[in-house]
Amino acid sequence: MSEITSTQKYEAEYFELIKKRRTYSAILLGVFIVLMISGFNVVDDRNAGSFWAGITSIFDFPREVILEASEKIEKIPGLFVKFFPSLIETINIAAAATLAASIFAIFLSMLATQGMAKWPRLIPVFRRTLDIMRAIPDFVIALILIFILGGGPVPAMIAITFHTTGALGKLFSEVNENASLQPLDGLSSVGASWMQKMLLGILPQVSPNYFSYALLRFEINIRISAILGFVGAGGIGYDLKNAISWGKGRYDEAGAIFILLFVTIVIVDQLSGIFRDRLTHGKKSEGLL
């Protein structure tokens, strides 16, 4: 009979536990719901227009843009040509920044990794440097640099480079931690310098991962570079801002820029997806689903 009592005991304990767990979950859920609703109300109060008034007119602006753009449909190809140089500038900002940041991040991440660092005592310094570079939002740096350097693509490029160095540096140093350190011993034994050890011993191991992260970052940076254009640095974001703040009458331009940006983002996303897939899984790609 003792078997039955012990089963009963376990059963009671089990239900006790379940009950406890359910109460905790319910409390957590309650707190979450209260936070969501009260947070929503606070934000709704502080907004210029309320949620319920705006939700009905959410498609008004897209409709106006589409209507005006379709009225002037014959002008759209010309506008594509007109804004293509700014699009190239936006892409160039992202590309140059990603490239420069990758180079900085390679060195900084190696200096911040145990076993590879040239000055092991300074590892925490380089780590914190990367953390801080990552934490400062790029638009802040861009706005400050616009004040010092004037408008144009250079502030945006420097700002994105700065932030990307921090972001990539962290990812790269995670890759570095998984790299084998044995080639370094071999290279040390033949008297290689630190630079040679890194270039010949580490880089070949980690370059596919580096490349994949850098591509991912390039994708993100194109979007950021468009946003930075919107706050004053050059490129297509700047044109978009001008077209939109002009209001009706230049919505055909806004529409054309919308399309250009959207298509560019999609193309870059897809291409980098294919490349990254190949880098991580070898040549055979499974398709894009």
Place this chain on the structure above:
Amino acid sequence: MSTNNIETLKSNVNKLFYFKRAWAFGIPIAILAYFTYVFISFDILGLSERGSLKNAKSLVGDMYSHKVHVTRDNRKGDISISIEGEKKGRYPSGEAPEWIELGSTSKINLGNGHLIYFGEKDVVYEVPNYGRIWAEPGLGGVEAEYPNGPLPEWINQSKNRVTITTEAGRLTITRNRTEVFRYFYGWELFFFTLDSQYHGKSISELTSLAFNGELPKIMTDFWYNKMWRHSDVAWAIGETILMAFLGTFGAALVAFPLAFLAAKNITPLAPVRFFFRRIFDFTRGLDHLLWTIILARAFGPGPLTGALAMVVTDTGTFGKLFSEAIENVDKKQIDGVQSTGARNIQRYRFGVIPQITPVLLSQILYYFESNIRGATVIGAMVGGGIGLMLTQAIITQSNWEEVTYYIILIILLVTATDWLSGKLRQRLIKGSLNN
């Protein structure tokens, strides 16, 4: 092994080495070529014309120091003293810091032996190791007398304006006003403004006052400091966190049911799956920027618009991530639940959800963390949170100490969320392994 084989092997190896060498030289050359192209197309040489070293200097100086203006209106003869020349930092008339003696001849001590005397109309500046400079503004401009010898380069003299810049400060004399700047390290009035009775008190004095029951008053004076607006800043940071919170979790709530509809193992109908996947792609592909613009038209500027922009874009991201997580669940658990006679809903509740919860939560946390950073940018565009305060401070182009303060706060905020979400995610992943 035949000679033939060795020959082919050798030529293969040579070829390989040739390619490797070409790569090793080709990549740096390509990078260099690209940078050269960017250098030219961004007109980097023209930067020296567009850029302004003066702006850079004033920015960096403002970040760690502040200046006190002593201004005399040369028509009326009034002297006003204010910190950073701001109205909020002006000393009440008749009061002055201890380095200024007001009187019929006011004496301004800039430190290190630099002394300036404001007379009835004229100004005398005694510069150590140089001598005595006398100047008087009049109707015809500014008259000035210097010690003998050539004029040093730190004195800038023209008919209507004399500017003397020394390491102790700056004296500017024009027809209308005579102005002295003295620079101090640190941020001015960070704790208390001049109208507070606690301004200029030391920490020990303040603690003893606090223990004597004045703590609430001290705190209010600090909290509602008119220059630094600590309460507004705290509120703005709260708003930024709130935007990120609503955006991330709102998106998760919308994406969660939709992800089931886009998962291969849950929804057998390919067209339905295709439809939802394309929706996810669309909301993700149309960037934050574009959504923000569209939503700002409907909802007006403010934090709600920012939160909604995050909801829309992250719905796409979460939809994709969640549906992938759902596709990767272990089918055995679902079968096990089914074998006990569970209905469809119960199968999802007990077979699928416990498996994906840790993965989903960790993804949500990761995006919450990145959205906190994003919320500062979006806040700058839609006008909400610390991003708005930051852009407002930058636009004034003079309050760089406030900009520095906000940047430090943002860095602290981002680092804190990084750390917290890292800890939580670690626990989630460990917890799911233990189960």
